[in-house]
Amino acid sequence: MKRIRIIAILLAGIFGASSVNAQEVLTLQHAIRYALENKAEAKKSALDLENAQYQIDEIRGAALPQINGVASIKSNVIIPEMVFEMGGNVIRAKMGQPWNSNAVVSLNQQIFNQAVFTGLKAARTTREFYQVNAQLTEEQLIEKVATAYYDVFQTQLQLETIQTNLNSTTKNKNVVNGLVGAGLAKKIDLDRLVVAINNLESQKQQVYNALQLKENALKFAIGMPIENPVVMPKETFAVDPSIVLQEESLDNRTEVLLMQKQIELYEFDKKSKVAGLYPTLSLGADFGWNGFGKGFPIGGDFAWPKSSAIGLNLSIPIFTGGATKARINQADIQIRQARVTLEDTKLGLSLANENAKAQIKNSLLTINTNRSNVGLAKEVLSDTENNYKNGLATLTELLDAEKALADAQNNLNTSLLNFKVAEVQLIKAKGQLKTLVNEK
CATH class of the missing domain: 2.20.200 (Outer membrane efflux proteins (OEP))
Incomplete structure (x- = not known):
């Protein structure tokens, strides 16, 4: 029975390796490009931009x-x-x-029709508004894909950490099993290791299930069929501390540019209402x-x-009962409301920018600490394993050392994810999210 199980595992490994080799590695750049080509938001944005030209043609048609x-x-x-x-x-x-x-x-x-002439002047701003809106849609899609991508990668690293811990515990179980057979160790120690392995197997399955859900969420975010397999590359969490030192301007944010174009359109709308006073x-x-x-x-x-x-x-127009003036005042209120919203948006973007910088600085400190902890935890586990083999450490100390290493590795992965998420926000603050599409 044991031999059949070993053969099944080997066959699964062979076919699994073949499947992985046949799959294309999904980098962040590939994921973003796929989303910009296939996701519904990107397609709708392109259609909105095309429809904007037809709206402009309609306005121009009134002057012909x-x-x-x-x-x-x-x-x-x-x-x-x-x-x-x-x-x-x-x-x-x-x-x-x-x-x-x-x-x-x-x-x-x-x-002579002042309303038609105002509409013609607004046509160019209308086109620019839809162009900026399409750019904002792309940036929002890039941000969503990047966040989902790093979340998948962090969960995958967590799964690898559990597998490493499982391999180490299994190796120790095999050693203790031999010692028990030779009468040099207690069976209770073997039983405790079996329990630890079973717990790790259960934890591994839970994380694997979570990984599948996050992979499906990533596929949905980029518009990929759910049945398509996903293979993540290695060394995705590259850390660049210099990003904190780079300057950014809120005036370059697409959200600000879009609202400024919206205010311009509101101003043209007010002028078209004023045109009602002209012959x-x-x-x-x-x-x-x-x-x-x-x-x-x-x-x-x-x-x-x-x-x-x-x-x-x-x-x-001689007398309209004040209706024209009321429409002008309503348009003016709309402009003033948009300006208040713009200032509030700038304040919110500035807050998000400063929070992202603080998050990056904290993440850098945490990353360095966690990397040091991982190194120390590896040394502690190695020393504890040697001491346990020589009868100088208990099984509890060995299991604690293995858990400490797993916790340190998971903490490191979490801090790396926090850094990458904050990095995306800083890149967004500079209005450079599209640089994530380019291969580095």
Whole structure:
């Protein structure tokens, strides 16, 4: 039975290795690029940007000549009559023909319309607004992917730590098993090691399950099919302490740029409301036929006299009951509210930036401490193992030393994750999140 189990483990290792070799390693850069190409947010942002151009075209279309054609045909079942008196006689006369038809082509061109002109000026700002909004969507997606990616990697490191501890405990169990067989050790020590191994196996399974959930969350974050396997590279947690010394400007933050463009659009909206106080002037022209006859227009007794006209249309607002002024005041309130929101956003970004710097500084100190603890814990475990083999240390001391090493390694991994998350926030503060896409 034991031999069959060993063969099964070897086969699983062989096939598992083959599967890993066939899989592409998912680096952070690859994950971000995949998300920018496949995630729904990125696709919707690209469609919003495309739709923005159509909205701009619609605004521009209002300033171009408007040409319309209208045609109609009507059969007068009862021709209306008019009664009038002439020379003392009352005369009744039919006014019209059994069939009437008309066809007119009309043209209207805005000559002066302040609202249309304001819309044309706002068109460029509208395009810039959607471009900045698309950039913000990409940055938010990059931040989300980076955070999920590092979370997966930290859990994977935790799993590796448990496996290392499990290997060490299993090795000690094998040694104690031999000593028990030779009568040089107590069976209770062997039993305690078996219990420790079982606990580590259970802990390993729990962390492995958590890893699968986090991998699925990462796949969802980048728009990857859940069934696709994920293989993480080694040495992902590179630490660069110099990032704290680099300067950043809140004016470069996409959130600030987007709100500034929004305020510009609100200002144009106010100007369009003010345009309601201005007169409008447009050119109108039409050309057509107004036909009538006793028979159907085609093939019947029908006449087609032509008609044409050209003129100017002037509209002067005199009194609107204060509605225009109220709309202007509402637009002004919207601008002032946006400016207050902008200042509050800057304050929040500044707070997040300072918190990220503090987190990085604390993480650097913690990383150095935890690295030192890992080194000391390894030395303590090595000395305790030797002492235990020579009868100078108890099993409890050995198990405690193994747990201390695992805790030190997990603490180091957590501090590395905290550093990378804070690093992403600092890169975001500089408006340089897209640099994470490039290979380093």
